[in-house]
Amino acid sequence: MPVPDSSPALSGISHHRAAVNGTELHYVSAGTTGSPVLLVHGFPETWWTFHELIPLLAAEHQVFAVDLRGFGDSGNAEGGYDSATSAEDLHQLIAHLDVGPVHLTGQDISGATVFRLAATHPQDVRSLTAIEMGLAGFGLEGLADVTHGGAWHIGVLAAPGIPELLFAGRERELLGDWAFPAMTAVPGAITDADVAEFARTYARPDGWRGAAGLYRSMLAEGAELRALAADRPLTVPVLAVGAGGGPFTAATMRQVTADDVASAQLDGVGHHAALEAPEALSAALLDFLGRVDAR
Numbered sequence: 001m002p003v004p005d006s007s008p009a010l011s012g013i014s015h016h017r018a019a020v021n022g023t024e025l026h027y028v029s030a031g032t033t034g035s036p037v038l039l040v041h042g043f044p045e046t047w048w049t050f051h052e053l054i055p056l057l058a059a060e061h062q063v064f065a066v067d068l069r070g071f072g073d074s075g076n077a078e079g080g081y082d083s084a085t086s087a088e089d090l091h092q093l094i095a096h097l098d099v100g101p102v103h104l105t106g107q108d109i110s111g112a113t114v115f116r117l118a119a120t121h122p123q124d125v126r127s128l129t130a131i132e133m134g135l136a137g138f139g140l141e142g143l144a145d146v147t148h149g150g151a152w153h154i155g156v157l158a159a160p161g162i163p164e165l166l167f168a169g170r171e172r173e174l175l176g177d178w179a180f181p182a183m184t185a186v187p188g189a190i191t192d193a194d195v196a197e198f199a200r201t202y203a204r205p206d207g208w209r210g211a212a213g214l215y216r217s218m219l220a221e222g223a224e225l226r227a228l229a230a231d232r233p234l235t236v237p238v239l240a241v242g243a244g245g246g247p248f249t250a251a252t253m254r255q256v257t258a259d260d261v262a263s264a265q266l267d268g269v270g271h272h273a274a275l276e277a278p279e280a281l282s283a284a285l286l287d288f289l290g291r292v293d294a295r
Helices: 053-058 083-097 108-120 140-144 152-158 162-167 171-182 192-202 209-218 222-231 248-254 278-294
Strands: 014-020 023-030 036-040 062-066 102-107 125-131 238-242 261-265
Touching: 014 083, 023 053, 023 083, 036 053, 036 083, 036 108, 053 062, 053 278, 062 083, 083 108, 083 209, 102 108, 102 278, 108 125, 108 209, 108 222, 125 248, 125 278, 140 152, 140 209, 152 162, 152 209, 171 192, 238 248, 238 278, 248 261, 261 278
Parallel strands: 036 062, 036 102, 102 125, 125 238, 238 261
Antiparallel strands: 014 023, 023 062
């Protein structure tokens, strides 16, 4: 299908849309052989955060990267934008693609979405890789506590109507002057073109709905996720990838997984690992996915 709304065209990567769960998801695909990989972005991102990683994985795998509802070029009409709804979106997307079970890879604020999918639909998931990811109920809420060094933007995003009031029309400045520089350790890794692509989609009418919904969900779902983890701990192989957040991701995943958790640490890399160190990240992923597929 045509590249949507001025999104950059990249060789070997094709764009698609799927009507699922009352919305329309935009996703890209690459690669034609090997086991399937589904990449799920965080904030302030879209599928584009994986655009350098995708070709590296596609040499050995079928690769799909999705814009969650409310993000990127996916639907953002009125409705639910919590992690449970997004998890159901992914469950239906995997069925639509007819490629399950997938190697599921989640990053940042998509943590609850991918955890819910793996816990409630284990038949969809071959493995789970968590990149710089936490979960409500297991310490993630602490990042919203500004009195103890937490991030101011979480409360702002979660407050109804406030993201549109404060951020609309300032997307490029917010992302390019604050969000990415504040969480990036590799100089020059995130280019002006990257910032422009992310800002393009957040600047859509109601372009903050996805981010606002997931952060609002995060502040309310801790008890539910703890109960889900106690009742249905993950049984699929899990890889925890840490970068700027250090061992936080691995410590979180060990609390929600029944078996051992493999871990990889990308030294000298900030929060946006797929943009800052795609080669190192792909090496860790390909090694893990190869070991899972060989079982």
